[in-house]
Amino acid sequence: MIDVLYFAWVRERIGVPRERIQTDAATVADLVAELSAREERYALAFADLASLRVALDQELSSFDAGLSGVREVAFFPPMTGG
Amino acid sequence: MIDVLYFAWVRERIGVPRERIQTDAATVADLVAELSAREERYALAFADLASLRVALDQELSSFDAGLSGVREVAFFPPMTGG
């Protein structure tokens, strides 16, 4: 089980801010593929990975990073702070 | 007649903050030479022109500038504002 969080338009497309997901995905990319195959709203949200960022346990990471030991994955568009 | 002003250590060496001077000096350099010849305290203050700045009518200028029409000459060390 892994906590998956969504922010900004990713959250709006997927329709929830967070959910617990049962998965055996080895990497972030595997998780993205698994979710995208599951429902259209995920496929739409994850259509263009270049416009997305991912954080693992609240640290910016990459889509080829492994999920072993990770408790929280967050997907969001490039940040616009300041 | 011209008003001559001195600031910071130039003022301290010459001993007055300002004075009116009767001169026919054509340029700032001529005025400096005339004053330096007049009294030792001027010669000391003007010994190293590279360490001095001059303003004519409150605009930074140079030692070879002409004095025609100028009403106020100021001598001072490099500025240390801010």
Added chain:
Amino acid sequence: MLLLVQEAAFDIGAETAAFVAGVGAAGAVVTFTGLVRDEGGTLQAMEIEHYPGMTERAIAAIMDQAVARWSVLDALVIHRHGRLRPGEAIMMVATAARHRAEAFAAAEFLMDYLKSRAPFWKKEVGVGGAEWVAAKDADEAALGRW
């Protein structure tokens, strides 16, 4: 060092005065304040979403880097989230150092990293609808200078 991530408005004058009063041996203090622009009257509100937890971690890491790199004597970051109206302050940064070059560099570094690396997302709510603010290539490129 002070980091505040909050929904409430903050008092720029009071925060600046308190920061300056506490900087000790510093000779230079730089502040930056980011305000909601009204975009010619078309903007009704700016909604700022953030990632609680990661926001504080990311900003604290950025502040630590700035402090180490420019011998910063003190630093402050306040960043709001929630719904803001035009003219309101979104955030402020303050840095204190012995000399001006370090204080300016540290403040600009903090701003560049906050723009692109702190997990905030802005949505502009206007008369014609709401739209997420897109990240600018120029902001990402600005990180290259550090």
Added chain:
Amino acid sequence: MLLLVQEAAFDIGAETAAFVAGVGAAGAVVTFTGLVRDEGGTLQAMEIEHYPGMTERAIAAIMDQAVARWSVLDALVIHRHGRLRPGEAIMMVATAARHRAEAFAAAEFLMDYLKSRAPFWKKEVGVGGAEWVAAKDADEAALGRW
């Protein structure tokens, strides 16, 4: 645009708040405050001499340049003269622009020019006597970047 050359102390918080409140369409405000460093307790006072008349002209000219070059929407310079104690604010600068890059550049430009082109001279009064502060080559060199 506001320029104050004065002997009296000023309230950094109040000046900053008033400036920010008046910037209109700006999205970015940068302030710089210069403080008297205590130099490890050896400094008793800093005496600042200036050239009345030329000071205001020189600073106004520098402000006009900054406004034109970086589309500055508003600018403020306050500079004190007379006798100041360690920890006191010597001067402050504030700039407002649409975006942060312009506000930062304009504030740094103003500071660089104030350092070397505004007719102020600082004297440090310490336990061992008084000494005029020498202009730094680095400050003169800083003008080269603009």
